[in-house]
Amino acid sequence: MNAAAHVLIVEDEDHLAQGLKFNLEAEGYRASIARDGETALEITSAPDAGIDVILLDVMLPGCDGFSVVEQLRERDDRTPVLMLTARGRSEDVLRGFAAGADDYLPKPFDLSILLARLHGLLRRWAWQKREPGAAMPAEAEASFTFAGRTIDYDNLELRVNGRSIRLTVMEADLLRYLVRHQGRSISRKELLEQVWRMREDTDTRAIDNFIVRLRRYIEIDPANPVFLRTVRGIGYRFDPQSKSAPATEDLHP
Ligand code: CA
Secondary structure, three states: OOOOOEEEEEOOOHHHHHHHHHHHHHOOOEEEEEOOHHHHHHHHHOOOOOOOEEEEEOOOOOOOHHHHHHHHHHOOOOOOEEEEEEOOOHHHHHHHHHHOOOEEEEEOOOHHHHHHHHHHHHHHHHHHHOOOOOOOOOOOOOEEEEOOEEEEOOOOEEEEOOEEEEOOHHHHHHHHHHHHOOOOEEEHHHHHHHOOOOOOOOOOOHHHHHHHHHHHHHOOOOOOOOOEEEEOOOEEEEOOOOOOOOOHHHOOO
């Protein structure tokens, strides 16, 4: 299914960009290169851009990778973004996730790991876009509704009292995992392993940025969450039927 998937490589180091393009094309992908953030934003804004996934280096001349992904999300572009960060800079991972990146890989990386990560993002994205031949995961639910909120996994959309919020693929995947394991305390490590498939030493605070965003979407008061609570010393717990939720808030005429 990845035969025609189009990867945009945003990297200013020419030898690295060309090497990635060569290897991705050898794997059957289409690949384009943008040498700076401004060019990447220009390419992706074209109506017929057709970019399926963005491989985004953090260190770029001018507009850096964080700013690129932030601007993409601001204009409601949900294209999956895999950030390439410098090894040992966990703050970059936290910043990248906060800006709206879906996944990251520290440089230097093994090509096989890059391909596996790309494949994971594309599988989710292709399913959402319903490309012909895209396999629908057998266990997948179409949506989940709780307390007047509907998570529409198919359309990467969250509807809260008539308001529609667009989700990234990883936000939707994280919500799906929380829904499946509702009522149970889940550690940050478990979320990173099960949702992001990360095995290496990742700063588990990386997950917190996603939780903050999800709370902004689903909670009435994100600072005092009732659905997605922090479990001290462990992680998080999702209680869709929370009794603490004000009953009147979701009353519809
Ligand atoms: Ca660079």
